[in-house]
Amino acid sequence: MSHVAHASHPAIVKRLSRAGGHLRSVIEMIESEQPCVDIAQQLQAVENAVASAKRALINDHIDHCLVHAEEGEGPREAIEQFRAISKYL
Known part of the structure; x- marks a missing residue:
């Protein structure tokens, strides 16, 4: 896939x-040595930001790359691409 x-x-x-x-x-x-509750809150923000970025990347891949695979290389390639990305959901 290109x-x-x-x-x-x-x-x-x-x-x-x-x-x-x-x-x-x-x-x-x-x-x-800030309070642990404050640190945990900031760690949660980091986790949420990374998860959000991952979701956006996967959704973009599904919306664009799989469509191109279907158009160019056929449904088999699109299915393989979906299987590959789905393990990160």
């Missing part, structure tokens, strides 16, 4: 960059 340009990737990169910033903040919070 690579297809994804319009959603810049937004996903922004989400992950924000998550990276939150994660760096969590590390600083731990190092400065």
